[in-house]
Amino acid sequence: MKVFSRNQGLAYLGSSNQARYLSSYLKGLNTKTILVENNYVDKDFLIDYAKFYARSFEAPQRFTKRVHFFSSDFTIDSFKTAIEKYDHSLIQSIRKSYLGFTIVKPIGNQHGEPLIGRTVVRTYPEKVEGDFRYFLTHSCLASLHGISLGISSLPYQTQDMAVAACATTALWIVSHPLSVLFTIPTYSPVEITEKAVTYPGEERNFPSSGLTILQMIDFINFLGLDTENINILPKKEEMISEVVKAYIKAQIPVIACLKLEGKAEPGYHAVVVSGYRYDSSGTVKELYVHDDQIGPYSRVKLGNNSAEWQNEWITHYGFKKMAVERLLVPVYPKIRLTFGRIHAAYLREKDKIISKGLNAELFLTQINQYKQYLLKYPFKNKVEILIKSLPRFLWVIRGHLNGRPILDHVYDGTAVFPKELFTIIYEHP
Amino acid sequence: MREVEVKEEVKSKEFKEKIEKLAKELSEIAKDPKMSEEAEKLHKKISYLSPEDLLKRFTI
Numbered sequence: 001m002k003v004f005s006r007n008q009g010l011a012y013l014g015s016s017n018q019a020r021y022l023s024s025y026l027k028g029l030n031t032k033t034i035l036v037e038n039n040y041v042d043k044d045f046l047i048d049y050a051k052f053y054a055r056s057f058e059a060p061q062r063f064t065k066r067v068h069f070f071s072s073d074f075t076i077d078s079f080k081t082a083i084e085k086y087d088h089s090l091i092q093s094i095r096k097s098y099l100g101f102t103i104v105k106p107i108g109n110q111h112g113e114p115l116i117g118r119t120v121v122r123t124y125p126e127k128v129e130g131d132f133r134y135f136l137t138h139s140c141l142a143s144l145h146g147i148s149l150g151i152s153s154l155p156y157q158t159q160d161m162a163v164a165a166c167a168t169t170a171l172w173i174v175s176h177p178l179s180v181l182f183t184i185p186t187y188s189p190v191e192i193t194e195k196a197v198t199y200p201g202e203e204r205n206f207p208s209s210g211l212t213i214l215q216m217i218d219f220i221n222f223l224g225l226d227t228e229n230i231n232i233l234p235k236k237e238e239m240i241s242e243v244v245k246a247y248i249k250a251q252i253p254v255i256a257c258l259k260l261e262g263k264a265e266p267g268y269h270a271v272v273v274s275g276y277r278y279d280s281s282g283t284v285k286e287l288y289v290h291d292d293q294i295g296p297y298s299r300v301k302l303g304n305n306s307a308e309w310q311n312e313w314i315t316h317y318g319f320k321k322m323a324v325e326r327l328l329v330p331v332y333p334k335i336r337l338t339f340g341r342i343h344a345a346y347l348r349e350k351d352k353i354i355s356k357g358l359n360a361e362l363f364l365t366q367i368n369q370y371k372q373y374l375l376k377y378p379f380k381n382k383v384e385i386l387i388k389s390l391p392r393f394l395w396v397i398r399g400h401l402n403g404r405p406i407l408d409h410v411y412d413g414t415a416v417f418p419k420e421l422f423t424i425i426y427e428h429p
Numbered sequence: 430m431r432e433v434e435v436k437e438e439v440k441s442k443e444f445k446e447k448i449e450k451l452a453k454e455l456s457e458i459a460k461d462p463k464m465s466e467e468a469e470k471l472h473k474k475i476s477y478l479s480p481e482d483l484l485k486r487f488t489i
Contacts, residue, residue, distance in 0.1 A: 169489035210488030340472030420459035
């Protein structure tokens with residue numbers, strides 16, 4: 001174990017594009033102290049090592065380094081004293097200032113820079129310049145020499161070109177919140193590629209040369225889930241924000257399938273939408289993506305056409321255009337009412353809602369989550385609705401005023417075709 | 430969605446009547462057979478995968 005000040009510690013991440021991004025992100029989180037655990041056994045890398053790297057002639061070591069980030073100042077001596085004497089106040093200070101960790105793998109990219117493995121870091125602040133941010137997160141825990149640490153985040157890692165291109169990495173990222181939500185196992189990048197390529201492609205399986213959409217869907221099927229494939233139609237680009245809000249609110253991740261142009265042949269890239277920024281009317285102003293070639297919570301600026309994204313691919317990596325072609329959403333099979341079907345109802349209802357001077361939004365929710373929300377508000381027939389037996393999944397079309405709920409039109413999310421259940425009109429005493 | 434402001438107008442009788450009327454209009458949309466047709470069309474259109482799409486390889 002070693003403890004460093006920020007700049008010394010960040011050197012452990014190397015100089016890859018993702019390491020540089022992460023260093024900048026961590027500076028923005030006010031990182032002051034960095035603690036490095038040597039010889040850390042990372043489950044994902046260990047499986048990849050056993051399935052792939054162990055059979056290389058020059059096999060790397062199987063241990064990784066786990067690098068922890070804190071916003072408080074402490075030294076190695078004070079840390080050792082804290083655990084030796086069980087110094088409650090210092091341990092609490094370390095816990096409160098925890099910003100997350102990253103795994104540094106003992107393997108390099110094509111330039112020899114270390115690969116960034118599983119990374120869990122705090123999100124940007126929730127409030128920003130009168131707007132709000134919403135992130136797809138779950139509780140991520142770490143045990144540091146007996147001290148339990150935890151933050152809410154979405155795990156990230158960079159692609160390891162030998163075993164996993166962007167599509168595999170995107171599937172690895174989405175499998176974490178899906179595991180929490182639907183109690184399914186998670187798999188290492190090699191395992192994901194292995195499962196996905198049981199549907200044959202044209203190229204070699206390993207070293208990985210990427211996955212096709214069918215192979216991605218095949219892996220999602222393997223998890224026992226189903227896939228919503230949502231084409232982004234011309235002049236309907238606002239649908240991107242609507243899909244993101246609708247599913248992320250239910251903690252369901254969205255994979256964006258991108259076409260990159262401006263360098264030789266066009267290429268295809270997959271990223272995971274990890275959050276969004278919205279104003280008081282609910283309009284999405286910025287997206288955040290986990291991009292295996294950039295880093296976690298990479299900001300995406302939305303232009304006039306919200307299918308054309310602006311971020312490091314354009315500003316730093318020399319591409320001229322990045323466009324969203326489709327969104328893939330892994331869903332629980334019981335969510336039978338597809339986005340396309342409910343969106344048709346939403347489009348018509350949205351016009352009516354807006355004509356009454358309200359803002360409109362569409363979202364998927366689970367009954368327990370929705371009833372917990374309703375409990376806080378007064379509305380007609382409240383007890384009757386709260387004690388009523390309802391489907392596990394609901395689609396809700398809400399009319400609101402600056403976030404204040406005015407009316408919910410609720411549909412059965414487990415029905416094949418749009419079927420309304422009830423309407424809630426909120427009271428404002 | 431975070432609430433940032435509660436407007437006084439939401440407490441007025443006129444506003445309540447407007448929302449009651451809106452609830453009825455939304456319910457009519459849900460029961461409209463044309464909406465079911467539109468739902469089927471949109472579902473098919475946005476979930477379509479062409480043979481070319483199926484072979485696109487995500488490599489970057």
